[in-house]
Amino acid sequence: MTNKLIENAVGRMVPTEINGRPATPFMGVGKYRPSGNKTAPSIRTCADYPADGNKIVDSIATALKNAGLRDGMTISSHHHFRDGDKVANEVFRAAAQMGVKDLRWFPSASFPCQAEIIDHLESGLIHHIEGSMNGPLGNYCATGRMRGMGVLRSHGGRWQAIQDGEVHIDIAVIAAPTADAFGNANGVTGPSACGLLGFALADSIYADHVIVVTDNPVPFPCIPWQIQGNNVDQVVVMDSVGDPEKIVSGTTMITKSPDRLLISELTAQFVRDSGIMKDGFSFQAGAGGTSLGFAIYLKEMMKEAGIKARFIRGGSNKYLVEMLEEGLADYILDGQTFDLDGVRSMRENPCHQDTSPFTSYNFHGKGCFASMLDAVVLGATEVDVHFNANVVTHSDGRLLHGIGGWQNCLAGKCVILPIPSMRDRIPVIVDRVTTVCGPGELIDVIVTERGIAINPRRTDLIESVKGSGLPIRSIEEIKTEVDALCGGPPAPPVLGEKIVAAIKWVDGTVIDCVRQVLE
Amino acid sequence: MTTSKDCNASGAAEAGRYGPDIRSDCWVRIALTEAGGIDLHLKTKVESMYGEVTRKLVRDVLDALNVKNAKVEIEDTGALPFVITARVEAAVRRAGVDVGDGYIPDFAPGTEYGTERNRFRRSRLYLPGNESKFMINAGLHRPDGVILDLEDSVAPSEKDAARLLVRNALRTLNFHGAERMVRINQGRRGLEDLDFIAPHNVHVILIPKVEDPDQVRQVDEKIAGILKAKGIDRTVLLMPIVESALGCIRAYEIATASDNVCALTIGLEDYTADIGTQRTDEGRESFWARCQVVNAARAARVQPIDTVYSDVADMEGLRASVLEAKSLGFDGKGCIHPRQIAVIHEAFAPAAAELEKAQRIVAAFEEAQQKGLAAVSLGSKMIDPPVVKRAQHTVELAKAMKLVN
Numbered sequence: 001m002t003n004k005l006i007e008n009a010v011g012r013m014v015p016t017e018i019n020g021r022p023a024t025p026f027m028g029v030g031k032y033r034p035s036g037n038k039t040a041p042s043i044r045t046c047a048d049y050p051a052d053g054n055k056i057v058d059s060i061a062t063a064l065k066n067a068g069l070r071d072g073m074t075i076s077s078h079h080h081f082r083d084g085d086k087v088a089n090e091v092f093r094a095a096a097q098m099g100v101k102d103l104r105w106f107p108s109a110s111f112p113c114q115a116e117i118i119d120h121l122e123s124g125l126i127h128h129i130e131g132s133m134n135g136p137l138g139n140y141c142a143t144g145r146m147r148g149m150g151v152l153r154s155h156g157g158r159w160q161a162i163q164d165g166e167v168h169i170d171i172a173v174i175a176a177p178t179a180d181a182f183g184n185a186n187g188v189t190g191p192s193a194c195g196l197l198g199f200a201l202a203d204s205i206y207a208d209h210v211i212v213v214t215d216n217p218v219p220f221p222c223i224p225w226q227i228q229g230n231n232v233d234q235v236v237v238m239d240s241v242g243d244p245e246k247i248v249s250g251t252t253m254i255t256k257s258p259d260r261l262l263i264s265e266l267t268a269q270f271v272r273d274s275g276i277m278k279d280g281f282s283f284q285a286g287a288g289g290t291s292l293g294f295a296i297y298l299k300e301m302m303k304e305a306g307i308k309a310r311f312i313r314g315g316s317n318k319y320l321v322e323m324l325e326e327g328l329a330d331y332i333l334d335g336q337t338f339d340l341d342g343v344r345s346m347r348e349n350p351c352h353q354d355t356s357p358f359t360s361y362n363f364h365g366k367g368c369f370a371s372m373l374d375a376v377v378l379g380a381t382e383v384d385v386h387f388n389a390n391v392v393t394h395s396d397g398r399l400l401h402g403i404g405g406w407q408n409c410l411a412g413k414c415v416i417l418p419i420p421s422m423r424d425r426i427p428v429i430v431d432r433v434t435t436v437c438g439p440g441e442l443i444d445v446i447v448t449e450r451g452i453a454i455n456p457r458r459t460d461l462i463e464s465v466k467g468s469g470l471p472i473r474s475i476e477e478i479k480t481e482v483d484a485l486c487g488g489p490p491a492p493p494v495l496g497e498k499i500v501a502a503i504k505w506v507d508g509t510v511i512d513c514v515r516q517v518l519e
Numbered sequence: 520m521t522t523s524k525d526c527n528a529s530g531a532a533e534a535g536r537y538g539p540d541i542r543s544d545c546w547v548r549i550a551l552t553e554a555g556g557i558d559l560h561l562k563t564k565v566e567s568m569y570g571e572v573t574r575k576l577v578r579d580v581l582d583a584l585n586v587k588n589a590k591v592e593i594e595d596t597g598a599l600p601f602v603i604t605a606r607v608e609a610a611v612r613r614a615g616v617d618v619g620d621g622y623i624p625d626f627a628p629g630t631e632y633g634t635e636r637n638r639f640r641r642s643r644l645y646l647p648g649n650e651s652k653f654m655i656n657a658g659l660h661r662p663d664g665v666i667l668d669l670e671d672s673v674a675p676s677e678k679d680a681a682r683l684l685v686r687n688a689l690r691t692l693n694f695h696g697a698e699r700m701v702r703i704n705q706g707r708r709g710l711e712d713l714d715f716i717a718p719h720n721v722h723v724i725l726i727p728k729v730e731d732p733d734q735v736r737q738v739d740e741k742i743a744g745i746l747k748a749k750g751i752d753r754t755v756l757l758m759p760i761v762e763s764a765l766g767c768i769r770a771y772e773i774a775t776a777s778d779n780v781c782a783l784t785i786g787l788e789d790y791t792a793d794i795g796t797q798r799t800d801e802g803r804e805s806f807w808a809r810c811q812v813v814n815a816a817r818a819a820r821v822q823p824i825d826t827v828y829s830d831v832a833d834m835e836g837l838r839a840s841v842l843e844a845k846s847l848g849f850d851g852k853g854c855i856h857p858r859q860i861a862v863i864h865e866a867f868a869p870a871a872a873e874l875e876k877a878q879r880i881v882a883a884f885e886e887a888q889q890k891g892l893a894a895v896s897l898g899s900k901m902i903d904p905p906v907v908k909r910a911q912h913t914v915e916l917a918k919a920m921k922l923v924n
Contacts, residue, residue: 258656258660258856258857258858259656259659259857261858262656262659262660262857395567395568396567396568397567423597424542424543424564424565424596424597424598425543425564425565425568425569425597425598425599426565426568426597449656449659450659469921481693484627484628485599485600485655485691485692486569486599486600487569487572487573487576487599487600488572490565490567490568490569491567491568491569491570491571491572493567493568494567
């Protein structure tokens with residue numbers, strides 16, 4: 001297969017065709033303005049659905065059969081249960097029994113618990129995956145063994161791709177902690193409660209066929225109905241949809257590393273000393289130990305200064321919930337809950353609002369609130385001296401993380417990446433990032449244990465922290481120091497020619513691609 | 520003690536560590552051979568980034584250490600070059616090769632600053648001498664001092680390897696203004712440690728378990744000899760640690776044993792064992808000893824420095840312990856985790872009222888000096904010279920902590 005490559009606006013050579021469909025190269029931030037209408041599912045009539053509202057069928061296999069599963073279809077699933085999900089595996093086991101092939105799996109993210117999908121890729125059942133891949137699946141894709149090209153999108157980009165008709169979902173399977181027989185569903189109650197179902201909302205609206213799977217059926221009405229039964233075709237009851245232990249764990253431990261805590265503290269000090277921390281401000285803090293540490297330090301600083309935030313953008317967790325409950329913020333606008341405190345708060349506190357990628361992140365809409373955030377704190381695997389950042393691949397080229405809401409949050413007013421300057425002997429500031437996921441013009445501040453580098457474009461921020469005593473340094477200076485410790489700048493990875501995955505920007509254009517890792 | 524204990528008949532030896540839980544270190548095995556050059560087998564986590572660079576470095580080290588023929592196996596979990604060279608050298612020494620002074624890295628930028636006898640020593644962070652990963656960023660946490668420890672935190676079988684690692688760390692790592700301290704071993708082994716440490720811009724040597732002023736003098740003389748032989752014109756300060764009943768009794772003699780003694784400190788684990796009791800949180804059993812150290816140090820015009828607070832999870836306990844130390848007259852406290860540093864500095868900071876009073880006293884003193892008055896008075900109260908001195912110290916401390924301009 002020959003694929004014409006073209007240089008995009010961040011200087012990366014990207015494919016003009018992805019899995020047989022034309023692709024647009026990244027043109028610059030806000031430059032791509034598509035026209036036309038959004039996609040829509042076909043018209044349905046109530047006469048074809050049971051008047052008593054009972055859409056329960058006996059199994060996933062039956063539901064897939066009723067949905068008309070056939071070769072080449074696209075099946076979507078969601079990562080609300082993270083590494084504890086049991087539903088996606090169940091769906092593809094059932095599909096395998098039906099003898100179909102060349103399916104496209106379109107998860108909002110995949111997890112190591114779904115490693116058995118590799119068998120289905122090998123058998124021909126699944127052609128390729130469009131969604132974040134890490135662990136065994138990431139490795140499978142990165143080493144070039146997947147037949148089709150992987151496509152990685154942000155949470156907002158996934159909504160955009162669905163609504164714009166770029167990805168047509170034939171069958172959406174929505175795992176729900178609680179649902180009624182009509183298909184109304186939510187994530188705040190039930191033994192597998194995960195908080196919200198925002199990642200499945202677009203699928204429920206735009207897919208041809210929608211199946212809700214739950215282990216906690218309740219009589220109509222299931223309240224709140226985060227997923228509306230009016231969009232749902234069938235309901236399946238399973239013994240268990242997920243492992244609660246793994247649904248809300250993993251990323252919610254505060255780091256114990258003194259270096260990471262130092263980075264967290266410097267990040268909070270930056271937000272304070274730059275004047276961003278003021279009454280009525282807003283911020284986003286993600287999962288991950290360093291982000292959690294940031295929230296804890298910032299909380300103390302807000303208390304000390306008597307400052308209250310208007311809203312906090314989650315991934316919520318115990319610490320953000322404490323801030324809400326202690327009156328340090330009016331609202332949490334939450335994209336996902338990372339622990340049981342987050343789930344409880346969302347269930348009980350009307351000021352803890354569940355959101356979807358539509359309200360928070362969708363770039364092809366009439367605005368989204370990511371751009372209203374005063375401070376955004378995100379991770380990265382690599383940053384280059386022009387502040388371009390990588391969040392999906394390791395420095396050796398392997399797929400490591402999904403994009404998540406990362407690209408979408410770059411719209412925030414001050415984007416801060418707290419990252420260690422080196423991981424063992426792996427420098428994090430490089431001449432050229434392995435994969436560009438976010439353009440440097442949107443990334444404002446890099447906070448490392450060796451100092452804080454402010455993007456020279458942000459003269460206002462540079463001015464705001466003058467005289468603060470913060471260790472402000474140039475990004476080149478930090479890089480030079482780390483390279484000296486590591487024995488020079490690292491050699492770039494030697495990668496194959498084959499493109500194994502494309503990285504989409506928030507507007508659906510291609511910002512970079514991932515090349516095959518040679519073994 | 521020499522490294523020959525690790526040497527076996529075939530001229531083969533190992534050094535360093537490797538395993539799923541080991542980070543930033545490497546394991547090296549060297550078997551000397553008769554011919555065939557260097558047969559190097561490197562497995563490294565950073566192959567794509569630094570594989571070739573590391574192979575070249577290892578060959579350069581072997582060549583410099585006069586190893587021309589050997590089979591060398593290395594398993595590396597991302598060790599930095601100063602660690603790799605220390606581990607290779609340890610293995611070569613253990614294999615019985617005479618390497619002379621060894622493979623000594625050049626001084627890196629940020630390693631050649633000096634110290635001052637009377638600088639603040641509020642916090643000193645202990646770093647295990649055979650564990651590189653804690654050393655690399657230690658200075659970024661801004662302790663007043665870092666202690667690269669060759670004594671209790673290093674297993675007896677690794678003493679030789681730790682010396683090389685600490686030496687390379689002193690040559691390579693920027694501790695960002697922290698005083699560069701090394702705690703040597705007791706007795707003869709400690710004196711041998713100095714050969715590996717003294718020439719490399721170490722600021723302070725901590726001498727453990729001192730009971731006799733002669734121990735201090737021996738260290739002082741050994742250092743002077745090493746520096747003279749190397750043509751290095753630099754003073755290495757000393758901080759004796761008293762850790763026994765006898766040491767406490769002789770604290771003043773110890774503190775005055777050399778002009779290079781800058782501080783006196785106490786180790787309570789050994790002390791309490793020596794007097795036949797156990798350490799408690801209240802510390803009544805060591806009250807006399809701590810007061811004795813403060814008195815001896817003040818009498819000798821050196822800084823009294825308190826022991827380590829070792830419960831890293833208990834920040835309130837640490838704060839209380841530092842406030843108590845401060846009230847007894849100590850100027851500093853030891854710590855073992857970077858997060859303890861800020862708590863120690865805060866607790867040693869002068870309280871607002873204390874600072875305000877000190878500033879008024881200093882102002883009154885300066886005014887009296889300008890007017891040529893012998894006596895300093897504040898309102899109707901006469902201020903004695905020692906009170907002025909104390910106030911100056913408080914203001915200086917506050918300036919260093921950026922509490923005042």
